[in-house]
Amino acid sequence: MLNSAQTSGEGAVGEPEGNEAQHRRICVLIIDDDHLDRLVIKKALIDSGRRVEILEADRLETAEEILEQRSPDCIFLDYLMPDGSSLSFLETLQADFKNRYLGVILITGQGDEEVATTAMRLGAIDYLPKDRMTPDKIMAAVRQALADLKLKREVDAQRHVIENFAALLAHDLRDPLSATLGFLNLALESDRLEGEDRTNVTRALEGARYAVGLVNELVQYARNGSREFAIKAVSLEEVLLYARDVVLQSQAVAEGVEIELHGPFPWVEGNFEALTLLFQNLFQNSVKYRKPDEIAHVSVRFREVGDKSEIRVRDNGRGIAPEERDRIFRPLTRGSQVGEQRGYGLGLATCVRVVGLFDGDIRVESALGEGAEFIVTLPTLFKADPE
Template sequence: MIIISTVEFPTKIVVFLLIRSTGGIFFVSNPDTEKYLLDKIKEKDAILNGISESLMLVDARTMEILEVNNSLLEDFKMAKEEVLGKTCHQIAHHSETPCSEKDIHCPVVATCLTGEVSTAEHVHLDRDCRPVYVEVTTYPLKDDSGAVNRVIHLSRNITDRKQAEESLRESEEKYRTLFEQSVDAIHLHDEKGNMIDVNRVAILQSGYTREEMLSLTVFDLHRDYSTRDEILRMWTEWPLGQRFTIEAKHRKKDGSLFPVEITTGRVRFGNRELILASVRDITDRKEAEEALRRSHEELELRVQERTAELERKNKELREFTFVAAHDLSEPLRKIQILGSYIEEKIKDCIDDKARHYVSRMARTAERMQKLLHAILTYSHLDMAGRQPEPFNLTDSVRKAVADTEPFIQKTGTQVEIGPLPGVIGDKEQLRQLFQNLVSNAVKYHRSDVRPLVRIHSAKSDENCRIFVEDNGIGFDEKYLDKIFRPFQCLHAKTEHEGLGIGLAICQKIVECHGGTITAKSTPGEGSTFIVTLPVSPANP
């Protein structure tokens, strides 16, 4: 780099001083004409403005600026006439007070005091008071006595570099804050597993000091050497920025193992690609999972024991019901026989009132017999010992309708049977189901219209829905739960004869087949009972 200045002597000798970073060189000339001098001045200006660094020549005594180049004017966003004649502290620092002789951080002052080249980083202010970061080197110019009379001030604009350094510093500070404040241990290592950096939690988690951790590899913590080669291969093949999460066990300094969840991936740090791993101690979670597993097993055992107990009690209840019904049937048959004998043998010897009582006794005994039969049927409804089989539901429904044919004919009921699917279950129980539903529909018919019963179906996923519709008297849906309870009747016995257990039997049959039953109804318009059953895979 070359800087040129001129000094005139009274003898018309023009002295050119070329300043290099290694020192100064004098060239002496004795021009013959004015034109030669002007050419040399133009040459000097061309050299000054050809320098990329900003330059100003400063009077060492007054600190006035004697000369500048275009680069300096561009840095300060000022014209040359605004700069020349001003002091360097006015232009560079917007200050009327010169730098103190004690302020050796000012390179101009330092060169004036020491007579030596001085270098420093400084902050100048441009025309709008915005900071301009510069790297300054000052060179002394001395008079005959050796005293510094002028200072050449060279500055290089390093604002972009400083801003980049500041951004990098802020980024590193944020990274370090996040790194250290993380609740998980963080390991930064290379593709071979060598530790490069760890945070505070990693040190506390492992029991090692920071220096010890940085001398380790990942495999000193992760002792499952059977996966070492696989892990090394994955680290080299992972796409940049993609994250993976695994569970493993890490070994502490004292040799104890603890479960961890590791989320890791490749990241770029500067010009290097490294592995960043977030390691979470999941000891508490694993203990909670184990406690939950034990609780689940205990609960499952209790459920099994409770289920077995309920099955035993249900079996005992069914046996008791059977014995009770059987034992009650015997005296009931005697009452029926006795009633029939009285009614047949001595009917002419008793008055009408007595005959009425005998008749009521016979009807009550018959109702009691039907009730005992219904109880036995209800108590023995289950799939135990039965083998469910696929079959077409149409046959069972037709047989159920045939079973109620006398009642259908008596009421003039019209029965329509649409296409029905194949199901899996017990034929006889499902026949009983639809026999009860059809009988129920016929029984509760309206007197002002011809009774109509429609049976059809609709498939839904792995189940099918069978609809049994009628145009009977219907019921209020607020009693929907009540109609499926044993011995519950919505109508008086004088209006419609029944035991109140038919729909309860229907519900139990459906539940034994893994299905559901419900109903929709409007008083005075009719009811629709909806049965949901599993569909046969073959769907014959």
């Protein structure tokens, strides 16, 4: 097996003089069983003048050993390796949270657009056929990888600032609101509070409870955005059964709700806890916004669309106006058909965050008075129980 090699030079990879990035040495891992192909990439990197450390692996097993010890900025990955599937290797690599700032460029001797599409879907930043692998194109791919990863770091940093601010704000509000609740409850216990005064204090208590609930929802929303979920194979059927049981645990809810699961359901790529939260929110949304004096009927169906699972959650509720279908997924936003039902406008926003963690999607089809159908798309792993 090939051990890692190190080479360094001075200058920049096509960046303007004075750019701060040119002074930072980058680390590039080349995974290819062909010595000449590795040499072409190495020469392009060295001749670019960029300060670069080059690591090499002629087998995927060797690459895995290197990645246990090192965190390169960029990887050139050959599509055909002798000891395994490079696409499976890429998928496993991208699923590991510690590799979120790792740019992968797939290289292949075959100009196969289907392979390119699959590689990009699995997280590759670029795709280079070997017969067109010139020094200029190699370095252009490296520059693109570094630029994309720089942008991703900046976006993540801004997102964490916003999430931390929301969590801190919610934390600072929780204690005084809890104290307010306590004093209002004490006031209601007094025999001296009568008539309009008691009514006003009762309304104030309801408002304070709503505020506490909103603060708790904000904390949960912020936590979901910053948590690191382990991504693995998850039984969608187990997720849906558990989410349904949680919603039906309340006797008051169970008496007026029917949730039907039309399986069998596949195994998907995700996290059990996060996906349970997703479908629990959708079920609760259907229950909360059902038509007055009607049993809430929710049905869940599945169909396969390419390599994705499309899960449709349909209800017979009040429906959503066409102009509100996109807006209701925004944080702290609610539709016009909520009536007197209180809510915080964070349930569907949380659903958007969850599906985004797993390269999924969520949308809604609905008309006023005709219920709503939420369509969740997730990557399929197995059509049936792998056991």
